[in-house]
Amino acid sequence: MGASPVRVEVLGPLRVLVDGAPVEVPGPKRRAVLALLALAEGRTVPVDDLLDALWPDAVPDSGRQALQTHVSRLRGHLGPAAARLRTTEAGYRLDLGPDQLDVAQARELLDGARAAARHDPADAAARLWRAHALWRGPVLPDLAGIGPIATAVQGCARLRQEIVDALVTAATDAGQGERVAGLAAQAHAADPLREPAVLAHMRVLAATGRAPQALDVGREYRRLLAEETGLDPAPALAELERDIAGGAAGPVPDRVAAPVLPTTRLIGRDGEVGAVHRLLATERLVTVVGPGGVGKTRVATEVARGSDAVTVLLLAPVTDQGAIPHALAAALRLTVARGDVLAACAAVLGDRPALLVVDNCEHLLDAVRDTVGALLSACPRLSVLATSREPLGLPAEYAFRLAPLPLPGPDDAGADPAALARVPSVAVFLERAARARPGAAPTREQLRTVADIVRRLDGVPLAIELAAGRLSSFSLAELRARLDRSLDLLGGGRATGDARHRTLRATVEWSYLLLTDEQRRLFRQLSVFADGVDLDTAERLAAELDPGSDPGSALARLVDASMVEADFGAADGTGGTRYRMLETLRAYGNDRLGAEGEQDAAAARLIRWAVELTAWFAAEVLTEREPEADAVLRREPANLREAWRLARGRGALDEAAAMVASLMDAVAYRDLVEFRGWARELAVEFADARLAAHPRAAAVLGVAAEAAYQSGDYAGAERLARAGLALATDETARSYCLLPLSVAALARGAHAEAAGHALEAAGLGPRTSESYGVAALATAYAGDLDRARALNERALATATSPMLCSWTAYVAGEIDNLGGRHELAEAHYREALGLARRSGATFLVGVATVGLLSVLAAAGRTDDALRGYRDVVEYFARTGNWTHLWATLRDLAGLLDGLGDDAAAVLLAAAAAAPDAPADDRGGGAGPTAPAPGRAEALELARRAIGRNLSPT
Structure with missing residues (x-):
């Protein structure tokens, strides 16, 4: 263009800069002309529009001449940038780029932040802070009486609202809730009936540990809305209230779990806390040692309070040595679908400075010793603070013995x-x-x-x-x-x-002896639950033990006597109160169970509870109440694990089989790898001819087949499913076996066989929608997209839960993706992701994400796709999910091939040679001729390729 740089700022008093220096523009009408031309953002403004704006009542005879004079003087003010103010046949135009007009810059930053928010909320927040800072005060305050400018001022106000809403959301997601708490409160106070501001304020309050205040805000909004408008709020408010009440809307730190810290004041331990802090500065493993009840846990959590990047692993509810890696994965909020769980945890902890607190080690000493030793070797900058009644026995350990509190002399x-x-x-x-x-x-x-x-x-x-x-x-x-x-x-x-x-x-x-007989009995029976119980379970147990009494009174008495702790509003995903025992008290309760000869009865009750809970889950998860069922199941793994251990140890085969048969959905869609292990463990016994007549044999083998498929063992899945089919005596059991048989065939690329098995399963059990969806997917991969759509319509018509609706949306995305209808495919994938996240179906979150990225790549949104691949590759690598990681690397290779990157051929060769890689149903690319690398080399190759192809920004 040749003209000097110019910048016009309207988000405050009008300001003009030429070559970076401010320029004074005198006179309200001249300033109005400049503002109107700038707000047009490069479009021509007709002369008549300018005249009507400057003289709204009546344009004087000299109006056109006056306007020309103002334009001429503006060119003089612009000096070396005068060429940017152009005269056209239709009117006048001011040529400004997006970075030369603050309101356009704000809009561009908002759009960029919305794209970044999907993958990097911290980056999105940084963009939005820059956008928010562009406002310097009231917009064009001396020109707001001019009609078109007043309209633009309102538009700027709406834009600022959008930026504030997006900033509060992104900062909250990035763990920066405290920084935007005041901004969220101001936005809400400015318009108490604007729902986005209300929801954003509630999320910030919940994320910063003020859930009760967040719920109060929601209740006040409901009241105001009803009084002022007579309307009910949108469903989003109720959904957010449920999340907050269940703890799901709380802070989500980056990759490590927030420690559970006490709220009461720690008395008399300042010296010990300081000493442990100093030890951790030089020692990598410090174990706080002392007798039960001396306060080891309390000191450790106080140390955690003053440390950055802390993960707290509570071992009191863990009774199985082999479950420690799973408990650590849960503490890290890490889902490990396949592979070595401990290795995945070590990968998350990585080589950055971090503190791992391992509490109550004494009952699992050997396994803790091995776990901590492995982590210290794999994570060179990790420090571990353990609590135990005796040292772990590792060479690097410093045993810090905690004495009782000082006494008066x-x-x-x-x-x-x-x-x-x-x-x-x-x-x-x-x-x-x-x-x-x-x-x-x-x-x-x-x-x-x-x-x-x-x-x-x-x-x-x-x-x-x-x-x-x-x-x-x-x-x-x-x-x-x-x-x-x-x-x-x-x-x-x-x-x-x-x-x-x-x-x-x-x-x-x-x-204990001060309790009544009924209260003691309830205390003993509660002690069998490794991780406490909810109010409903506690009251049902109390009513069973003492029929005709008030169960709430007995429970309240245990709380008053400090024998049971009541955790009000427990963050258990379901809300409500959770009743737990200190480990010392739980151990005492277990001792008393033995002394009273009640161990078998207590074990039977716990096992029965587990059977009833999993049966409830199996029924509810296929309804609209699926999110609640998912939250309850994810709250109870420690208790279910203890029930499983007791059932297996007592030879309770019927109850173990009932639990596994009820966990089909958890095994198929929720990446709960521990449950998959139970199914395969039990299947080994049901393969025995002596148990072939067991009524649940076919169902157990079907769930085990699904577990094998999820682990990439397609041959094992087919073998188990066919064995189950041979034993099936009812339709539901047949469907349990036909579905894994169909997806295993689909993974092999046997499309007709997969569709046949899926259609045979349709109508046999409660998962008809899933069956039609598998058949539609197989048919689409075989090339018949019209029939695939018809089958998927039948799937949608029979979908009964958010997860099943997510499944049909994902299948629709795959069909449209194969048909080249990328915009429709993107919409379907995004719908699938939203439903899957709400329902807890983590498996669908993963596969729908991969589908979405292939669409972004096909649409030329290369950077978005590469950033997405970077994240999902790391996710699948952390969880050990190599079956879907290979599929992801294959899709990534297609994008890299289009970019001319040689890594594409190598990644395709690696996927082609991998025995656990599924068939390439999208037919991506020519056959590779490059040598096939192994897993680690392929993964590192993908990381480097993504990095070098991403734009520098």
């Missing part, structure tokens, strides 16, 4: 009361006592009694808290008298660590 009886109250053991007692019995500050005599009590309890924090909690029933003097009698049972001194442990046990037993 025997000469402190006459000490200053304020000084006595500051002794840590006394301070802990007083803090807990104030919650049990609020009242006036203790007298000097009462403080002496407290000092005597905590000395007799040897400063063990758990014992002190349990004893102080009894003040809801006794006076201090009565408490000391009863505690004396309990301690007399020890029959010895209390100087040694073993005696301290006996003192704690006596304190627990003393609290």
Whole structure:
């Protein structure tokens, strides 16, 4: 163009810069002409439009001449950039690029942020902060009386709203909720009835740990909307409220789980916390060692509070040594569908500085030792803080022994009361006592009694808290008298660590003996649950143990007695209260089960609970209530694992088979790899001819076949499915076997065979929609797209849950993708992704993402596709899902081939040689001639190729 650079800014008072220097434009009409031309964003503004804007009532005879004069003077103001103000036959035009007009720049940043938000919310937030900063004050305040400019001002206000809404969302997703909390509150306060602002404010509050306030905002919005408009809010509000109540809308840090930190004040442990912090600066493994109840967990979590990049692994609910890697994966919020779970966890922890807290190791010492040793070797910048009653026994370990709380000395009886109250053991007692019995500050005599009590309890924090909690029933003097009698049972001194442990046990037993027989029975039976129970389960158990009584009262009594903890609004994905026991108390409850001869009955109850829960899941997951069913199942793996262990250990084959048969959907769509292992484990027994007549044999073999398919073992899937078909005596069992048979055939590229099996399964069981969808997919891959669409319409007509609707949307995307209808395919894939995420169907999230990326690549959106491939390749690599990783690498190779990158041929050769790679149903590319690399080399090759083809921006 040849003209000097010029920039016009309208997001505030009008400002013009030529060659970076501000230029003064005098006169309101001249400034209005410049603003109108700039707001046209490069379009010609007719002369009549300018005249009507400047003189809205009546254009004077001299109006045209005056306008020409203003334009001429504007060119003079623009100086070396005057050529940008052009005169055309229709009117005037100001040539400005998007980066030369702030409002256009803001819009471009918003569009870029929306594209980036799918893959990198932090990048999206950074763009939006730049856009938000472009506003310098009220938009064109001295020109807002001019009609067209007033309209533009309203448009700028709407644009700013969109930017603020998007900024709050992106920053929240990026873990920057605190930074935008004030902005979200201001946007909401500015327009309390604008739903996007309300929802964004609620998300920020939930993400920053203020879920109750978030729910209050939602309730107030409902009230205002009803009062002001008489309308109900959109369904999005109810969905967000459910997420917040269930903990799903909380903060989601980058790749590591947020530690569960206590909210109460830690008393008397500043020195120990500081010492552990200093040790971790030089030692890679520190184990806090001490007797049960001494406060090891509390000190460790306080250390975690002051550390960055922390993952907390709670082992108290884990009873199986082999389940430790799965528990670690859950703590990392990592889904491992295939491969070595521990290796996937190590890959996530990587080589960046991080702290792993492993709590309650003593009952799994050998397995913890192996796990921690492997992680320290694989992750050179990882530090581990463990808690255990004894050291792990690794060479790199520093054992930090935690002593009980400091006690008042025997000469402190006459000490200053304020000084006595500051002794840590006394301070802990007083803090807990104030919650049990609020009242006036203790007298000097009462403080002496407290000092005597905590000395007799040897400063063990758990014992002190349990004893102080009894003040809801006794006076201090009565408490000391009863505690004396309990301690007399020890029959010895209390100087040694073993005696301290006996003192704690006596304190627990003393609290236990204060319960009624019915309350003790409920306490014992609850102790079999490894990870606590929800309110409904607790009350049903109480009612079963003591028919005719009030189950809520018994439960409340256990909470009041500090024998059970009530976690209100527990983040368990379902909302509501969760009832848990401290591990010391749970261990005591298990001991009492044995002493009372109730272990078998308690085990039977837990197993029955697991059978009923999984049966409920199987029924609900195929309805609109699928998200709730998914949340409940994901909340209970520790309890289900314990039930599975007990069922297998007691030879409860019927119950184990019932659990596996109910987990078909979890195995097929939810990447819950542990359940897949149960199915294959049980299938080995059902392959025995002596169990062929078992009524659930066919169903178990069908679920095991699905598990084999998900693991890439197509031959094993077909063998198990055919064995199940030979035993099937009902339609549902046949469908359980035909479906994995169909998808295994589909993976081999046997399209006609896959469609035949799927159509045979249609109508036999509850998964008719899935069956028609598989048949449609096979038919589409075989080339008959019209028939495939007709079959998928039948699938959609019979879909009963979000996951099944997601499945049909994914199949529709595949059909349109094969037919070259890429825009329709993209819409279907995005619909599938939304439904799959809402329903918890993680398998569909993965495959629909790969489909979407192939569409982006075909549409020429290369950078978007490459960034997406980068993310999904890493996701499948972390989860060990090589079957779908090969399919992804094959699609990536097609994109790289179009870019002229030589890596394409090598990746195709690797996929062609991989035994666990599915058939190439999209027919991508010519046969490769390059040598075939292995997994690791192919993965690294893909990473490098993506990096060098991404645009520098």
